[in-house]
Amino acid sequence: MNTTTIVVSAHLLIEVILIIRVISRPHREPASRIAWIAVIAALPFLGMLIYLLFGETSIGRRRIERxxxxxxxxxxxxxxxPEDAENLRAHVPERYLHLFQTGQSINGFEVIGGNSARLMADSNASIESMVADIDAATDHVHLLFYIWLPDNNGLKIVDSLKRAAARxxxxxxxxxxxxxxxMIRSEHWVQMQQAGVLTARALPIGNPLLRPLQGRIDLRNHRKIxxxxGRITYxxxxxxxxxxxxxxxxxxxxVDAVMRFEGPIVRQNQHLFASDWMTYAEEDDAHIAELLKSPMVATQSGFPAQVIGTGxxxxxxxxxxxxxSLFHAARxxxxxxxxxxxxxxxMQNSLCAAAWRGVKTTIIFPARNDSWIVGGASRSYYASLLEAGVQIYEYxxxxxxxxxxxxxxxxxxxGSANMDRRSFELNYENNILFYDPEMTKQMRARQEQYLSNSHQVTLEMVESWSLAHRLCNNTLATLGPIL
Structure with missing residues (x-):
């Protein structure tokens, strides 16, 4: 048997083993299995390498155990x-109870009443409010961001943390x-540590060449907390x-939207932060765990809310x-x-079903997406959505x-979760679900602002796209399960 035959045979054996692994992996949709089998079979060596790097959603055995x-x-x-029962009781109409039961099945967090919120005017206003609250802090500040840049707003938060630590x-x-x-590799990170700010890196990469052997490098902590x-959360x-x-x-x-919450919902966000912090920080867990035992305080006549953390x-x-669940609940x-x-x-079918049964269903996307791959894949779903009666706008x-x-x-x-497979399977996300007509009215008004700066996409526009345009979008969507 010559060398070429041995190499080809070894390649085919590894390919078969990987395909068997793709088929046998739990929690994988048929579309995802088919997409990965196609990649492995169509791209010799490269397809197998791509699967080994990005084919499975594992952050690493040790991290999972920790x-x-x-x-x-x-x-x-x-x-x-009993003294707080009335203020903390969640008065949720029966028609919405199942939504919060779905949320509770994820983290164990019950829907809890007695909360209040304020919708920030814009991104700069959010940072200014955060800085003001940090400057008024008397006991602790807990912060977690996916992207933290050493720019104007990023450094405002850095400076406020240094001031808080100093007092x-x-x-x-x-x-x-x-x-x-x-930010982590900048002088500002070191300066925070020198000022007494405790720091930690979520999902540290370490050696990027060795990281794929321990878990996927692109599984990230996308949360913003x-x-x-223990009184205020964003x-x-x-x-x-x-x-x-x-x-x-x-x-x-x-263009972002942020809400500032007060009430017992803060404790649930604190729990979520603590789970991340205790996983990666080099600190005795006792102190932060003690914070989770103090009594919860409700705002009078506040609304019911629930934190939903996924990953x-x-x-x-x-x-x-x-x-x-939300799509199906719409009337x-x-x-x-x-x-x-x-x-x-x-999910696509449930959104279309909402429109088919007469619900006024509107979805707003950016006109220009920072990811051309995701933007193209998103547009492949436009035709089906529009045919069902969903109104599509591009901001x-x-x-x-x-x-x-x-x-x-x-x-x-x-919250932080997008409607894509990265948020569904790869990223740690945090969201807050709440029932309150007044705050929903404010959020609805913000959505109307987005609509006023958007153009509507019609079925005629989509049908006028060239064959090449549609072929590109549909190809990207077909590869969606592996993106």
Whole structure:
């Protein structure tokens, strides 16, 4: 047997083994299996390498074990005492209870009443509000961002943390090791540590050549969390950066939405932060765990809300289940904004079903997407959505980065999760779901602002696209399961 025959035989054997692994892996849709088999078979050597690097959603065995250990060690949320029962009781109409039951199945967080919120005017206003709250902190500040840039807004947060640490406030700052690599490797990170700010890197990359042997390098912590004194938390789509977003300036401004919450919902976000911090920080866990045991405080006559945290170590299909539950619950109006839309078949069908049964269904995308791959894949779904009666708009005022959903003028979902497979399977995300007609009205008004700066996409426009244009979009969508 000559050398060529041996090489070819070895290649075929490895190819067969990988294909068997693709078929036998749990929690994988048929479309994903087919896409990976096609890549492995069509691209000799390269296809196998791509699968080994990006084919499986694992952050690494040791990290998974540590994360599971942390979750088990975290103290349970305090029980609601009789003196707080009325303020903390979640008064949710029966028609929406199943939405929060879906959320509870993910993290174990119950829907809890007694919350209040304020929608920030814009990205700069969000940072100014965060800085003011950090400057007023008396006990602790907990911060986690996917992207934290050393620009104007990013350094405002750095300076506020240094000031807080100087007056004795315990500050814990965490950032994703890939998304925030510029900040983490800058002098500002060192200066924060020297000022007494405790820092940690989420999902540290280490040696990029060895990282793929331990877990996928592109599984990231996409969360955006700020908790102050256990009383205030922020949730939304915004990273810690200027709206000009210099790393991708040609798509600027980045348009985001952030809400500032008070009430017992803060404790759930604190729990989510603690699970990440205790997994990666080199600090005794006792102090941060103790913070989770203090009584929860409700704002009088506040609304019911629930934190939903998802990720590759959380139950499979968690985020798609939330979105589909919301789609199916709509009876009159469903309005969505998202920059990235690459759904699975079930989610696409459930969104179309909402429109088919007469729900006024509107979805707003950015006209120019910072990812041409995801942008093209998203547009491959336009025709089916439009045929079902979904109204599609493309925002012209920058990169619409807001991830928002309003339901029948009463329920809102806001947070970090996009409607694509990366958010569904690869990224750690955080969102808040709440029932409150007044706050939903405000979020709905913000969505109307987006619509006023958008053009409507019609079925005639989509049908006029060239064959090459449609072929490109559909090819990208076909590869969606492996993107």
């Amino acid at each position: 994360n599971q250990q942390v979750i088990q060690e975290l103290p349970a949320l305090p029980a609601i005492g 004795g406030v315990t500050c814990r700052a965490m950032a994703d090791d890939l998304g925030s690599r510029t 700020l908790v102050i004194d 949730c939304g789509s915004q990273n810690c950066a200027d709206p000009e977003f210099l790393v991708k300036a040609k798509f600027a401004p980045w 590759p170590t959380v139950r499979y299909s968690a985020m798609p289940d939330v979105f589909e 009159h109006e469903l309005t969505i904004s998202t920059p990235y839309y690459v759904p699975d078949e079930s 012209e005022g920058g990169l619409l980065h807001t991830k928002s959903l309003t339901l029948d003028g009463e329920v809102t979902l806001i």
